[in-house]
Amino acid sequence: MLWTKYKNWGFKCLVVLLLISNVPMAMYFSLIHKRGSLTIMDELRTAIADYPNPSVLFLTNCHATPYYSHIHQNITMNFLTCSQFEQAGHQANRFFHDPHQWLSKHYLNNAELPTHLVMFDSLTLLLEDFLIDNDYQKVIYRL
Numbered sequence: 517m518l519w520t521k522y523k524n525w526g527f528k529c530l531v532v533l534l535l536i537s538n539v540p541m542a543m544y545f546s547l548i549h550k551r552g553s554l555t556i557m558d559e560l561r562t563a564i565a566d567y568p569n570p571s572v573l574f575l576t577n578c579h580a581t582p583y584y585s586h587i588h589q590n591i592t593m594n595f596l597t598c599s600q601f602e603q604a605g606h607q608a609n610r611f612f613h614d615p616h617q618w619l620s621k622h623y624l625n626n627a628e629l630p631t632h633l634v635m636f637d638s639l640t641l642l643l644e645d646f647l648i649d650n651d652y653q654k655v656i657y658r659l
Contacts, residue, residue, distance in 0.1 A: 556634060557586035563655055564591060564632065571630035575615070575639060578608050594630070615642055 564570035564587075571592040574581055578598035587593070596608040611618040623629050629650055640647070640654070647654075 553581040554586070557582055559655070560632065560634065561587050561589070564589065567631050570632060572632045572634060573630040575611065575633060575635040578606070581634065592630070615639065616646065619643070619646055 560572065564572070572594070574593070574595040576595070578596060581595075583593060583595075596606075596611050598606045598608050600606060607618075632655075633647075633652060635643070
């Protein structure tokens, strides 16, 4: 018997109830919650298959998505850096402070723009003009 030294059935029922009630939460948090960063990498891997020389720019928080471990291809991928040693603060802070200014500074020539951009929905609303002007199309709407 599992609980031989406890003779109180109330305690045993409480332990079983707590274990059973945690199973749905554990399933939700391990399989569904914050799954978008993994799903986007799977979608991105299939989306770049049609491009001869794909490149990806992640406009997300530092290391918010897995990187080459989910793409399994040798492509150019860049993300906003989070180095604390940069004089003007790290790239992610400068980008989120003024996304338009950061993009115009880093991508003066439209030929340098990546073939794919990965960003959060809220950022899409801020950069809608930039995306339309540079002929980007929304491939995945919401994860």
